[in-house]
Amino acid sequence: MFRRRGGKGEGLNAYENPQQEEKSLFPKLADNIFFIQNSLVHTEDLIIQHLSETESLFFIESLVDSKEISDKVLTRIMNRDNEIVCDKKITNLYEMTNLLLDGYTFFISESMTFAAGFNSSAQEKRSIQEPLSEKILKGSHAGFIENLDTNIQLVRKAVKNPKLMVRYMTLGERSRTKVAVIYIEDLANDDIINELFRRLSYAKVDYIQSPGHIQEFIEDETYSPFPQMLNTERPDRVVANLMEGRFAIIADGSPTAMIAPINFFAFIQTPDDYNNRWLIGSFLTLFRTMSILIAIGLPSLYIAVVSFHYEIIPFELVLALKGTLEFVPVPPIIEAVSMLIILELLSEAATRLPSPIAQTIGVVGGLVIGTAVVEANLVSNSMVVVVALTAVASYALPITEMGTTIRLLSFPLMVASSLFGLVGIVFGLMVIFLHLCKLESFGTPYFTPLAPFRLSENKDTIIRLPLWQFIKRPSGPRPKDSVRTGHPRGWKRDE
Amino acid sequence: MKKGMLILIVLNLWLLTGCWDVRLLKDNSLVVGMGLDVEDDDKVMNTSVIRQIKQNSGGTGKPATSNVIYSAVGNTLRETRSYIEKQLGGKYASNKMQVLVLGEDLAGEDILPIIDVFYRDPRNSLGAKLVVAEGTAKELLNMKMSEDVFISEKIFKALIETEEQTLIPGVSIQSVCPDLFDPGIDFALPYIKTKNSDTFDVAGMALFHDTSFTGTVLEGxxxxxxxxxxxxxxxxxxxxxxxxxxxxxxxxxxxxxxxxxxxxxxxxxxxxxxxxxxxxxxxxxxxxxxxxxxxxxxxxxxxxxxxxxxxxxxxxxxxxxxxxxxxxxxxxxxxxxxxxxxxxxxxxxxxxxxxxxxxxxxxxxxxxxxxxxxx
CATH class of the missing domain: 3.30.300.210 (Nutrient germinant receptor protein C, domain 3)
Structure with missing residues (x-):
């Protein structure tokens, strides 16, 4: 299944529970203080509160909630009898250092053989909002936030399944980012999960900011223009994919979850398709499929037509096109590329700027550049229409990553069509389709269910059939249990 | 690495072809109608209606267009075309032609050798309507504008309309091709009469025997x-x-x-x-x-x-x-x-x-x- 390249495959546990050095607690308080200060490089926000001669409280000021300390930690210390009630009993000083960085408060007393840890971390997080880039009309409007625990909570709340597995690991030698892999134990294929951890075990880097960082380390083909993992900020999308036997990777500090193994068509589906009735869902999916074709092919088709095969378009249209093209000084390829570059610049500028100024960009781009360029005869009217349609079509895709990929691929296709006309488009698309058919996501075919073709799984690719017809799970991620439902409409048969 | 370089070189070789067969729409002069007549010395006279776009229209709004008519005499159709190209500031593009008008005298002879080129060149407009004109085709096309509509469009639309009324057969260059070569079947083409300086009338069907016009017209x-x-x-x-x-x-x-x-x-x-x-x-x-x-x-x-x-x-x-x-x-x-x-x-x-x-x-x-x- 997987091509195992040479090299040492370190055990899974090596990275799941990174090997820690052992250093047990010193009997003397002063030694402990000295050790902790040293291992935290005498940082000034490390507070060591001396409660008495032999007792001290340790915490990192910037990470803890002072209310927690005064309410919980101090009360418990004061009210202890023989046994102290604490969250964690730690004897290893290295482990204690790590927990301090997680926002724990430690109480060390010479009378105890362990350090008592209290979870007092400050929960600074924004509220749950709908993700900006993946809005939907109907259905859950929750989105992931930058807090890992909240994100897992969102997933767990949607699937109250005891088999939901969350496996933590720490990636990034220096950033020590907490990363969670979520999957459903009795659905996800063991081989794929093992392969994931095998690949993750090689991801020795010093800093990980988001799953996007990890993506490039574990993706099958990083040189492919197509993303082989689905990045989403929607818990419902994650849950739906977990239920098909896929896994999700979430990293602390990032609202993005990565789903794999994924196929091409997952990028054109939205939760909206499933939250609406099937006819509406089909209608929308069909339009999105069309928008892919427009985004990838329309500019090149236009170029091919006006520079090679204008006889294939109707007479009136030829005259109209000729009318707009007649006095444009540049060949169609230059026209198209320059217009698309303008468009990309505008959209890039509008993304980076604060929204009040971004509106100005819209006016400048749409009105000034759009009309002036045509009036100055630099670009033809028809090309503006084509480019605008292409842009709208590519922005209609629910995952922006795929929209950009498609827009990007239209450039080589345009060059091909300007050199060879329709033949160029055919060859260009052939190369793209060959690549799509060959591409794999964690060893599963990327272009399934079209290649390899599985008719019964085409129920939600181009159109979406009623949900009760989805009796089996897609075979792409090779789930352990392939049956999804019984007969939800059995009542009709049993009448 | 070597493989990558090889792929890069091969890909770049394609760029060196320099678009040798490119035919930009804006560089082509669209021939919308063509008329063929026979000259005194049995040469062919080609009258081409060419649609041109006026400079003042710019890129905005509706383009202002006009019909320009060129005529040339030659031994073959291709010869007349190259004569016209000499007068014309662009390539002669007959691939969006709407009507091919045959003069009465020319139709009376064997028409196959004359329209042979339309079947030979794959880029030709095979959907163009084939008609016979009373008198000469040049006369008909020289109307330029018939009742404010360009002559070729007007003829084309009149033909479509009369076809719908079951007055003439729906024929194009393509559809007469098998009949031209088949000894067992003959065909008829629409017949257009010029009424006065700027009106014409689709009069009926011009009957053909084998590949030449018989002179008989079935009217109404x-x-x-x-x-x-x-x-x-x-x-x-x-x-x-x-x-x-x-x-x-x-x-x-x-x-x-x-x-x-x-x-x-x-x-x-x-x-x-x-x-x-x-x-x-x-x-x-x-x-x-x-x-x-x-x-x-x-x-x-x-x-x-x-x-x-x-x-x-x-x-x-x-x-x-x-x-x-x-x-x-x-x-x-x-x-x-x-x-x-x-x-x-x-x-x-x-x-x-x-x-x-x-x-x-x-x-x-x-x-x-x-x-x-x-x-």
């Missing part, structure tokens, strides 16, 4: 009858009949109907001495659109009208066939049927000489199926 309803006899039909056709000659007011004498072809059968019979006889049975459904005398709810009257109209149409059909045989235009493709089903007879007889004298019996049955909202 004759054409309709011929098309129905051959099983061809447009959207509908309007036919009027004088069914009450005894009425005083002329309008009362007539019934006007819209006819629809229901069924057409052509039977070719050959006896042992190779005598060919043909029976054509046509059934038409008509709806009455104008009949001031009314009272069609009366079944007797309806039957009388059915019979009367059938009789008149059959008589008309006999006359049409007489004309057809006189012109020796085997429009029904009887010869083709002989080749297919009676090859011995076909070998035995000389078809062009036999056709004018064979027995063709037409029979048209008409049934009134609708009377509008009045009975």
């Amino acid at each position: 309803e004759d054409g309709t009858v011929l098309l129905y006899l051959n099983g061809e039909h447009g959207a509908s056709s309007t036919l009027s009949f004088n069914v009450n000659p005894e009425e005083e007011q002329r309008q009362n004498q007539f019934i006007t109907t819209n006819a629809f072809l229901k069924d057409q059968k052509l039977k070719v019979k050959v006896d042992k001495s190779h005598n060919v006889s043909v029976e054509i049975n046509v059934k038409l459904n008509v709806t009455v659109v104008e009949y001031p005398k009314d009272h069609l709810f009366d079944h007797e009257k309806e039957i009388r009208l059915n019979k009367e109209i059938s009789k008149q149409l059959t008589e008309k059909a006999e006359k049409v066939i007489e004309q057809l045989q006189k012109a020796n235009c085997d429009y029904f493709g009887i010869g083709r049927q002989l080749i297919a089903y009676h090859p011995e007879t076909w070998k035995e007889i000389d078809w062009p000489n036999t056709f004018p004298s064979i027995d063709i019996k037409p029979k048209i049955e008409v049934e009134i199926t609708g009377t509008g909202i009045l009975k």
Whole structure:
């Protein structure tokens, strides 16, 4: 299944529970203080509160909630009898250092053989909002936030399944980012999960900011223009994919979850398709499929037509096109590329700027550049229409990553069509389709269910059939249990 | 790495081709109509209507266009084209041509050698309508504008309209091709008459024998009858009949109907001495659109009208066939049927000489199926 390249495959546990050095607690308080200060490089926000001669409280000021300390930690210390009630009993000083960085408060007393840890971390997080880039009309409007625990909570709340597995690991030698892999134990294929951890075990880097960082380390083909993992900020999308036997990777500090193994068509589906009735869902999916074709092919088709095969378009249209093209000084390829570059610049500028100024960009781009360029005869009217349609079509895709990929691929296709006309488009698309058919996501075919073709799984690719017809799970991620439902409409048969 | 370099080099080689076969739309001069005439010394005169776009229109709004007409004389069509290209500031592009007009004299000769180039060059507009013009094609196309519409478009639209009314057959350069090469079938082209300096009229069907115009033109309803006899039909056709000659007011004498072809059968019979006889049975459904005398709810009257109209149409059909045989235009493709089903007879007889004298019996049955909202 997987091509195992040479090299040492370190055990899974090596990275799941990174090997820690052992250093047990010193009997003397002063030694402990000295050790902790040293291992935290005498940082000034490390507070060591001396409660008495032999007792001290340790915490990192910037990470803890002072209310927690005064309410919980101090009360418990004061009210202890023989046994102290604490969250964690730690004897290893290295482990204690790590927990301090997680926002724990430690109480060390010479009378105890362990350090008592209290979870007092400050929960600074924004509220749950709908993700900006993946809005939907109907259905859950929750989105992931930058807090890992909240994100897992969102997933767990949607699937109250005891088999939901969350496996933590720490990636990034220096950033020590907490990363969670979520999957459903009795659905996800063991081989794929093992392969994931095998690949993750090689991801020795010093800093990980988001799953996007990890993506490039574990993706099958990083040189492919197509993303082989689905990045989403929607818990419902994650849950739906977990239920098909896929896994999700979430990293602390990032609202993005990565789903794999994924196929091409997952990028054109939205939760909206499933939250609406099937006819509406089909209608929308069909339009999105069309928008892919427009985004990838329309500019090149236009170029091919006006520079090679204008006889294939109707007479009136030829005259109209000729009318707009007649006095444009540049060949169609230059026209198209320059217009698309303008468009990309505008959209890039509008993304980076604060929204009040971004509106100005819209006016400048749409009105000034759009009309002036045509009036100055630099670009033809028809090309503006084509480019605008292409842009709208590519922005209609629910995952922006795929929209950009498609827009990007239209450039080589345009060059091909300007050199060879329709033949160029055919060859260009052939190369793209060959690549799509060959591409794999964690060893599963990327272009399934079209290649390899599985008719019964085409129920939600181009159109979406009623949900009760989805009796089996897609075979792409090779789930352990392939049956999804019984007969939800059995009542009709049993009448 | 080496592999990568190789791929890069191969990909870049494509860029070196330099778009050698590019044909930019803006560099081509669109020929929208072409007229062909024969000159005194048997050379071909090509009259091309070329659509040009005026500079002042810029890129915005509706482009201002005009028709420019160029003529050139040469031995072959390609020769005339290169002469025109010399006068023209662009490439001569006849691949969006709408009409090809043949002058009457030119059509009278063998037309195949002249339009051969249209079948040979894959880029040509095979959908262009092929018509015969009274007089010369140059005269017709030189109207430039007919009633404020460009002449080629006007001809094209007039042809489409008359086709829908079942007055002329729907022919294009493509559709006459098999008939041109087939000895067993002849064809007819629309025939256009010039009325005055800026109007014309699609008069009827110009009958062809083999590959040349016979000089016979079926005008008006004759054409309709011929098309129905051959099983061809447009959207509908309007036919009027004088069914009450005894009425005083002329309008009362007539019934006007819209006819629809229901069924057409052509039977070719050959006896042992190779005598060919043909029976054509046509059934038409008509709806009455104008009949001031009314009272069609009366079944007797309806039957009388059915019979009367059938009789008149059959008589008309006999006359049409007489004309057809006189012109020796085997429009029904009887010869083709002989080749297919009676090859011995076909070998035995000389078809062009036999056709004018064979027995063709037409029979048209008409049934009134609708009377509008009045009975």
